[in-house]
Amino acid sequence: MKNKYLYIETFGCQMNVHDSEQMAVLLAGIGYKLTEDSRKADLILINTCSIREKAEQKAFSELGRLMKLKEEKPNLIIGFAGCLAQHLGAKVHSRMKNVDLVLGTHNIHRLPEMVAAIQKERKKITQIDFSSKIHSLNVFAPPPKGSLCSFVSIMQGCDNYCAYCVVPYLRGPEMSRIPEDIIDEIQKLTRHGVKEVTLLGQNVNSYGKKLDHGCNFVSLIKKISDIDGIDRIRFTTSHPKDLSDELIDCFAGVPKLCNHIHLPVQSGSNRILKLMNRGYSSEEYLRKIDRLRDTCPQISITSDIIVGFPGETQKDYQETIDMMEKIRFDSVFSFKYSERKGTAAQKLQGKLPEAEIKHRLKELQALQDRHTQEKNTALEGRVEEVLVEARSRNSEHDMMGRTRSWRIVNFKGGPELIGNRVNVEITCGYLHSLRGKMIDH
Numbered sequence: 001m002k003n004k005y006l007y008i009e010t011f012g013c014q015m016n017v018h019d020s021e022q023m024a025v026l027l028a029g030i031g032y033k034l035t036e037d038s039r040k041a042d043l044i045l046i047n048t049c050s051i052r053e054k055a056e057q058k059a060f061s062e063l064g065r066l067m068k069l070k071e072e073k074p075n076l077i078i079g080f081a082g083c084l085a086q087h088l089g090a091k092v093h094s095r096m097k098n099v100d101l102v103l104g105t106h107n108i109h110r111l112p113e114m115v116a117a118i119q120k121e122r123k124k125i126t127q128i129d130f131s132s133k134i135h136s137l138n139v140f141a142p143p144p145k146g147s148l149c150s151f152v153s154i155m156q157g158c159d160n161y162c163a164y165c166v167v168p169y170l171r172g173p174e175m176s177r178i179p180e181d182i183i184d185e186i187q188k189l190t191r192h193g194v195k196e197v198t199l200l201g202q203n204v205n206s207y208g209k210k211l212d213h214g215c216n217f218v219s220l221i222k223k224i225s226d227i228d229g230i231d232r233i234r235f236t237t238s239h240p241k242d243l244s245d246e247l248i249d250c251f252a253g254v255p256k257l258c259n260h261i262h263l264p265v266q267s268g269s270n271r272i273l274k275l276m277n278r279g280y281s282s283e284e285y286l287r288k289i290d291r292l293r294d295t296c297p298q299i300s301i302t303s304d305i306i307v308g309f310p311g312e313t314q315k316d317y318q319e320t321i322d323m324m325e326k327i328r329f330d331s332v333f334s335f336k337y338s339e340r341k342g343t344a345a346q347k348l349q350g351k352l353p354e355a356e357i358k359h360r361l362k363e364l365q366a367l368q369d370r371h372t373q374e375k376n377t378a379l380e381g382r383v384e385e386v387l388v389e390a391r392s393r394n395s396e397h398d399m400m401g402r403t404r405s406w407r408i409v410n411f412k413g414g415p416e417l418i419g420n421r422v423n424v425e426i427t428c429g430y431l432h433s434l435r436g437k438m439i440d441h
């Protein structure tokens with residue numbers, strides 16, 4: 001049988017990257033081999049993100065480019081998957097005639113069946129039904145060869161309905177995987193050499209709420225911590241309103257849990273937090289930060305912030321800046337507010353001029369860069385445990401890995417170190433990485 005080739009282009013978050021890995025595994029089952037060359041492909045999948053307008057535009061422009069390939073190769077199958085596919089549904093077919101398949105976020109497991117139907121009957125398919133069960137997350141995607149770190153989805157969807165966010169509409173209600181399936185997947189991953197897992201979900205802190213298994217997120221972490229071969233556990237994303245004291249205590253009590261938490265604050269203004277429907281005040285958020293730092297003084301805290309939410313006054317924005325000054329995050333992902341169809345925020349008055357949002361974002365990012373740089377410089381002279389992942393991109397004489405606090409470290413060494421946890425003395429802190437000297441392993 002002639003080899004068939006699959007090309008996947010992924011946009012957006014880790015969740016999408018993971019979904020794409022699963023798609024590749026499923027399609028390998030019907031004879032498709034991954035290629036990095038889109039011109040060689042018999043099947044092209046574009047896995048889209050819809051969280052901000054910019055991500056949507058990127059997916060459309062890539063789709064435009066790839067659709068031209070079909071003019072030269074009429075048998076090429078083009079699939080449009082992910083959040084944007086879920087949002088647009090069959091409209092994609094009328095807008096873009098070259099697309100064969102529109103695949104929603106709950107239907108990844110049906111991909112082989114649909115591709116086979118298109119191959120046979122050359123028909124157009126849209127599959128965007130929501131399911132009341134988790135199918136897709138249970139597809140085991142072996143990590144790429146040599147990977148030490150892997151993502152593991154522990155839940156899908158979200159029930160929080162933050163006013164600006166499309167995720168609950170496009171990924172459906174929150175559903176947790178049963179703990180046995182998660183443990184089983186991680187055990188398999190260890191057999192492929194994985195040593196570090198990052199547990200993925202839109203709000204991992206509420207893991208297990210709807211399960212009858214009596215397992216919450218803390219008990220899941222403890223179960224994973226008992227798995228031989230797993231050295232490090234991380235998780236993302238956390239919602240501040242659901243971050244329990246019991247979970248905070250794990251940063252002191254579970255040695256395999258890494259000292260990093262991504263805790264999106266979104267804004268420092270109570271008025272805006274309320275409009276955003278976030279379910280906590282800035283004071284409550286600050287109390288959680290204090291508790292995290294009391295429990296684990298070396299914890300690294302990163303966050304997401306949205307600038308220019310409708311009605312954000314100069315005073316509201318200043319409160320976000322004041323909060324950043326108070327907390328001094330290790331790093332922040334900051335975004336311009338992007339209006340999304342169907343969300344509660346779309347109906348709010350007080351849209352800000354683009355120039356003002358840009359100005360605020362630039363100032364906020366400059367402040368965060370200063371904090372990140374100061375934090376990284378403060379690590380100089382300290383010894384950090386680094387899990388050696390690969391050769392450094394900067395030099396063939398260097399290796400790279402991450403600290404437990406998720407910082408990238410480059411240091412002199414050879415590939416025989418890959419897979420080891422080594423002690424590295426930090427010699428220089430840059431904005432996006434650290435430089436170090438290995439002292440032992």
Ligand code: 5AD
Pocket residue numbers: 051052164165166264266304305306335336337338339340
């Ligand atoms: N506009 C801007 N940023 C958004 N985010 C989610 N929705 C929007 C939006 N409509 C950001 C939030 C979230 C991160 C994943 O993306 O900060 O935490």
Ligand code: SF4
Pocket residue numbers: 158159160161162165166167168202203239
């Ligand atoms: Fe979106 Fe809020 Fe759910 Fe995060 S918690 S996915 S921001 S609705």
